[in-house]
Amino acid sequence: MNKVVSPAGGGARRAGVEQPTDCETTVRPLYPPPAGESKKQTMTTNNNNYNKNLQPFASKLRHNMTKAETCLWKYALRASSMGIPFRRERPIGRFIADFVCFPLKLVIEVDGVTHLYEEVQLKDVQKDKELGEMGFEVLRFSDDVVLNNINFVVGVIRDKIEELKKIHPRPTGTPASGGYPYQTINP
Numbered sequence: 001m002n003k004v005v006s007p008a009g010g011g012a013r014r015a016g017v018e019q020p021t022d023c024e025t026t027v028r029p030l031y032p033p034p035a036g037e038s039k040k041q042t043m044t045t046n047n048n049n050y051n052k053n054l055q056p057f058a059s060k061l062r063h064n065m066t067k068a069e070t071c072l073w074k075y076a077l078r079a080s081s082m083g084i085p086f087r088r089e090r091p092i093g094r095f096i097a098d099f100v101c102f103p104l105k106l107v108i109e110v111d112g113v114t115h116l117y118e119e120v121q122l123k124d125v126q127k128d129k130e131l132g133e134m135g136f137e138v139l140r141f142s143d144d145v146v147l148n149n150i151n152f153v154v155g156v157i158r159d160k161i162e163e164l165k166k167i168h169p170r171p172t173g174t175p176a177s178g179g180y181p182y183q184t185i186n187p
Contacts, residue, residue, distance in 0.1 A: 048092060054091035110141055111143065
């Protein structure tokens with residue numbers, strides 16, 4: 001897994017927003033539901049490991065993005081400016097990814113100063129491992145790098161997108177430009 005991390009951090013991580021701790025979710029097949037349960041009580045794994053139990057937390061995080069996350073979203077990832085769709089604060093498994101591109105299975109994390117603590121770094125390693133087991137690649141950037149060198153960050157993301165396009169080719173019948181799941185990036 002490729003990572004880009006700056007030793008310097010900057011900014012607090014979403015002040016005032018409670019983050020979920022142990023959000024283990026039982027994943028069971030949708031059909032047939034276990035005896036005594038309706039199909040609404042079960043969760044499928046074919047929706048990119050979407051965890052609807054984390055949706056309220058993800059919604060709060062979308063409304064309370066850090067300055068670095070807002071900058072990355074505004075200048076690089078919003079409105080498919082990279083040529084592919086990104087989603088922000090998306091529940092995946094037992095985690096909430098800062099940004100995710102499902103067609104390429106790419107997660108982008110923006111880490112504040114709290115990620116310099118050893119305990120948080122160990123959690124990040126575990127998160128990256130579990131996301132990797134689900135088929136996602138993770139890129140990590142510090143707040144400081146995003147805020148002070150956005151062109152570098154955009155370049156790294158573009159390079160990773162081009163690399164992943166070779167691994168996740170466009171489905172047959174998809175238009176070459178402007179179509180789902182991604183389009184050609186024009187520099």
